[in-house]
Amino acid sequence: xxxxxxxxxxxxxxxxxxxxxxxxxxxxxxxxxxxxxxxxxxxxxxxxxxxxxxxxxxxxxxxxxxxxxxxxxxxxxxxxxxxxxxxxxxxxxxxxxxxxxxxxxxxxxxxxxxxxxxxxxxxxxxxxxxxxxxxxxxxxxxxxxxxxxxxxxxxxxxxxxxxxxxxxxxxxxxxxxxxxxxxxxxxxxxxxxxxxxxxxxxxxxxxxxxxxxxxxxxxxxxxxxxxxxxxxxxxxxxxxxxxxxxxxxxxxxxxxxxxxxxxxxx
Amino acid sequence: xxxxxxxxxxxxxxxxxxxxxxxxxxxxxxxxxxxxxxxxxxxxxxxxxxxxxxxxxxxxxxxxxxxxxxxxxxxxxxxxxxxxxxxxxxxxxxxxxxxxxxxxxxxxxxxxxxxxxxxxxxxxxxxxxxxxxxxxxxxxxxxxxxxxxxxxxxxxxxxxxxxxxxxxxxxxxxxxxxxxxxxxxxxxxxxxxxxxxxxxxxxxxxxxxxxxxxxxxxxxxxxxxxxxxxxxxxxxxxxxxxxxxxxxxxxxxxxxxxxxxxxxxxxxxxxxxxxxxxxxxxxxx
Numbered sequence: 311x312x313x314x315x316x317x318x319x320x321x322x323x324x325x326x327x328x329x330x331x332x333x334x335x336x337x338x339x340x341x342x343x344x345x346x347x348x349x350x351x352x353x354x355x356x357x358x359x360x361x362x363x364x365x366x367x368x369x370x371x372x373x374x375x376x377x378x379x380x381x382x383x384x385x386x387x388x389x390x391x392x393x394x395x396x397x398x399x400x401x402x403x404x405x406x407x408x409x410x411x412x413x414x415x416x417x418x419x420x421x422x423x424x425x426x427x428x429x430x431x432x433x434x435x436x437x438x439x440x441x442x443x444x445x446x447x448x449x450x451x452x453x454x455x456x457x458x459x460x461x462x463x464x465x466x467x468x469x470x471x472x473x474x475x476x477x478x479x480x481x482x483x484x485x486x487x488x489x490x491x492x493x494x495x496x497x498x499x500x501x502x503x504x505x506x507x508x509x510x511x512x513x514x515x516x517x518x519x520x521x522x523x524x525x526x527x528x529x530x531x532x533x534x535x536x537x538x539x540x541x542x543x544x545x546x547x548x549x550x551x552x553x554x555x556x557x558x559x560x561x562x563x564x565x566x567x568x569x570x571x572x573x574x575x576x
Numbered sequence: 577x578x579x580x581x582x583x584x585x586x587x588x589x590x591x592x593x594x595x596x597x598x599x600x601x602x603x604x605x606x607x608x609x610x611x612x613x614x615x616x617x618x619x620x621x622x623x624x625x626x627x628x629x630x631x632x633x634x635x636x637x638x639x640x641x642x643x644x645x646x647x648x649x650x651x652x653x654x655x656x657x658x659x660x661x662x663x664x665x666x667x668x669x670x671x672x673x674x675x676x677x678x679x680x681x682x683x684x685x686x687x688x689x690x691x692x693x694x695x696x697x698x699x700x701x702x703x704x705x706x707x708x709x710x711x712x713x714x715x716x717x718x719x720x721x722x723x724x725x726x727x728x729x730x731x732x733x734x735x736x737x738x739x740x741x742x743x744x745x746x747x748x749x750x751x752x753x754x755x756x757x758x759x760x761x762x763x764x765x766x767x768x769x770x771x772x773x774x775x776x777x778x779x780x781x782x783x784x785x786x787x788x789x790x791x792x793x794x795x796x797x798x799x800x801x802x803x804x805x806x807x808x809x810x811x812x813x814x815x816x817x818x819x820x821x822x823x824x825x826x827x828x829x830x831x832x833x834x835x836x837x838x839x840x841x842x843x844x845x846x847x848x849x850x851x852x853x854x855x856x857x858x859x860x861x
Contacts, residue, residue: 496694
């Protein structure tokens with residue numbers, strides 16, 4: 311845990327050199343991958359209408375940018391709203407379950423039961439209940455992201471060293487102060503791990519829901535493109551989805567860094 | 577020797593204590609003096625008797641150590657004095673008032689530093705200000721002074737995991753003093769440190785104490801530490817612990833690193849070792 315060498319002053323390391331060291335190798339691998347993909351159709355003789363090279367669909371981001379942006383925004387909206395709703399329900403519930411052992415005992419079988427169900431099964435039901443709008447898709451995102459955040463929140467709020475209460479009690483802390491200064495920050499690393507898992511599920515849930523029935527969204531765009539055999543637009547949709555997932559996860563990582571400065575360079 | 581044996585078995589409850597009733601009535605008049613009177617407190621956890629009836633009195637501005645073997649209930653006694661654990665029997669009075677909830681005019685240092693990993697060293701100390709609603713600027717000033725006196729230089733913005741064990745414990749001591757409590761409770765604060773750090777931190781603590789004269793209850797297994805710091809040393813028996821001996825330490829302050837230069841030190845140490853032998857803590861052939 312404790313770093314005994316931390317007291318000696320570290321030799322100053324230029325941030326630039328460190329940055330280059332971190333960025334260059336993965337960038338090289340990425341470039342090599344794209345180049346290999348580009349030439350694979352030539353090398354292996356794969357027809358372009360089945361497996362286009364990056365140069366074939368990268369132009370789609372210019373020519374079809376308004377279509378891609380529209381569907382990107384729709385999928386992003388569903389993912390963000392569903393994820394936020396799941397987080398806002400899961401964290402307080404996790405706190406309640408961690409705080410009251412009777413609640414934990416009585417709710418646990420139910421949580422295990424719902425957690426073990428493949429969540430996508432509920433999608434047709436959600437469409438029956440909520441129709442074809444944004445609502446059933448947001449519902450599926452909530453259902454899929456809720457459990458990892460809940461389970462991690464329970465673990466986080468249960469992880470507190472009970473001896474820390476000796477310190478807060480002797481300071482005369484009330485329960486709100488104990489929560490704000492001790493319990494919540496202690497649980498934060500766990501909650502963020504749950505949220506990071508949840509964010510990956512959120513995008514998956516959006517795409518799944520759009521597959522089953524929707525009027526807009528990246529999967530809708532891909533399905534439409536497939537009916538026209540526009541394979542380049544399909545690939546552009548896949549890349550756009552990956553970019554959406556990366557953007558949302560990146561924002562979450564940024565938030566994590568901002569909120570937990572003590573875990574930087576650990 | 578037989579008298580000590582009897583004490584250990586609990587047939588004689590108290591020995592070296594002044595009339596506790598008198599002490600209590602004396603202190604009622606004084607507010608915030610930081611005097612503590614524990615009268616016949618005992619603690620059992622179910623069938624297990626952790627601590628014996630014990631009576632301890634700490635006068636205003638007095639440095640009292642409790643020295644005893646592991647598992648004798650020293651830490652239990654300290655938690656009860658802090659109001660963090662309810663005695664099974666007996667009562668504890670602080671400044672003449674019977675304690676019914678956790679004491680707050682107090683600083684506590686435990687063997688495990690109990691710093692918050694998500695706060696920097698300085699923020700850990702300022703937690704006292706945030707929870708107690710003290711004046712920010714004044715507390716920051718005090719915290720800076722304490723850091724200086726405790727030899728904590730340039731670690732304000734470090735997180736606990738980036739500090740050595742000795743540094744962590746110094747930050748913990750700063751946290752226990754920043755709000756200027758009248759009582760300081762320390763439960764084996766240097767127990768996890770190496771011998772060289774211990775000697776330095778012992779001296780630093782003594783210097784701080786000389787300056788502020790807080791009432792201190794210091795729990796330790798180190799005979800050297802007890803003699804090096806205390807006005808009085810209370811020696812406890814094996815579990816369930818009882819106070820079997822009180823030794824008044826008459827050495828000038830500040831006391832040096834090497835206490836062996838005082839002939840009195842050897843006499844005190846010898847007395848403590850003999851007591852432990854008579855109690856059966858040690859078996860020397």
